[in-house]
Amino acid sequence: MTCRGAARDTAAVRLSPALAALVLTGCILDTETCGHGFVAEGDRCVPARPPPPFGGRSDDAAPAKPDDAAPSTRDWAAFTGVEIRDLTTLREASQEPDAPGADIDAVAVEALDGFVGSGAQVVDAFVGDPSGRSSATDPRQALGPPDAQLREERYVSLGADGGRLLLRLGLNRPLAAGDQLVVHEVRHRGGADDRFAVSLCVLPEEGHTPVRCEAVGDGSGTTAFRLP
Numbered sequence: 001m002t003c004r005g006a007a008r009d010t011a012a013v014r015l016s017p018a019l020a021a022l023v024l025t026g027c028i029l030d031t032e033t034c035g036h037g038f039v040a041e042g043d044r045c046v047p048a049r050p051p052p053p054f055g056g057r058s059d060d061a062a063p064a065k066p067d068d069a070a071p072s073t074r075d076w077a078a079f080t081g082v083e084i085r086d087l088t089t090l091r092e093a094s095q096e097p098d099a100p101g102a103d104i105d106a107v108a109v110e111a112l113d114g115f116v117g118s119g120a121q122v123v124d125a126f127v128g129d130p131s132g133r134s135s136a137t138d139p140r141q142a143l144g145p146p147d148a149q150l151r152e153e154r155y156v157s158l159g160a161d162g163g164r165l166l167l168r169l170g171l172n173r174p175l176a177a178g179d180q181l182v183v184h185e186v187r188h189r190g191g192a193d194d195r196f197a198v199s200l201c202v203l204p205e206e207g208h209t210p211v212r213c214e215a216v217g218d219g220s221g222t223t224a225f226r227l228p
Helices: 017-025
Strands: 038-041 044-047 081-086 103-111 114-126 164-171 180-185 195-202 212-220 223-226
Touching: 081 103, 103 164, 180 195, 180 212, 212 223
Parallel strands: none
Antiparallel strands: 038 044, 081 164, 081 195, 103 114, 103 180, 114 164, 180 223, 195 212
């Protein structure tokens, strides 16, 4: 049934009971009388497109990422070196002249299935000694698993801002997302944790200049960084 002409001039006319019934049943609704965004479907006006879910996006917007989409991960297999840069200020370092700056005991890589590796070779280092009184200037003390708990002098003090240590890692498998890179930093009795920045690097077979490095994060005291 169609009543296309029945609703042309009803704005100022009292509807008869019969015409009112037609209006209530939607008989007179068509593509000309449906509002913007609606279309006639049979004897009803329906939305031209389904409404988006509450709080969702319309069809014109960019599609939302599926909830079950896997998070992106990095490929760390080519990274075989770790660089530590001291962020301690000279003023802070002066409070511990015998061990100025970040005191690095070791760098270890750990995973759910156990120990993966640690520092195996000093590729490059710059160890400062602002007061000339440091007793821990040998960067080789940062190699191997953490051992400063057994012998307190087995660490290297980087000497405050500007101190740098680049180690080649000895790993029993390549680095992978989910591994934890743990920088063991010694805290002296009565002293404060020192600050440092950590990067993973792709190292050449020879030479001491990294091919490239990726920042992992900043730490203070013994800090674990989970690789994304």
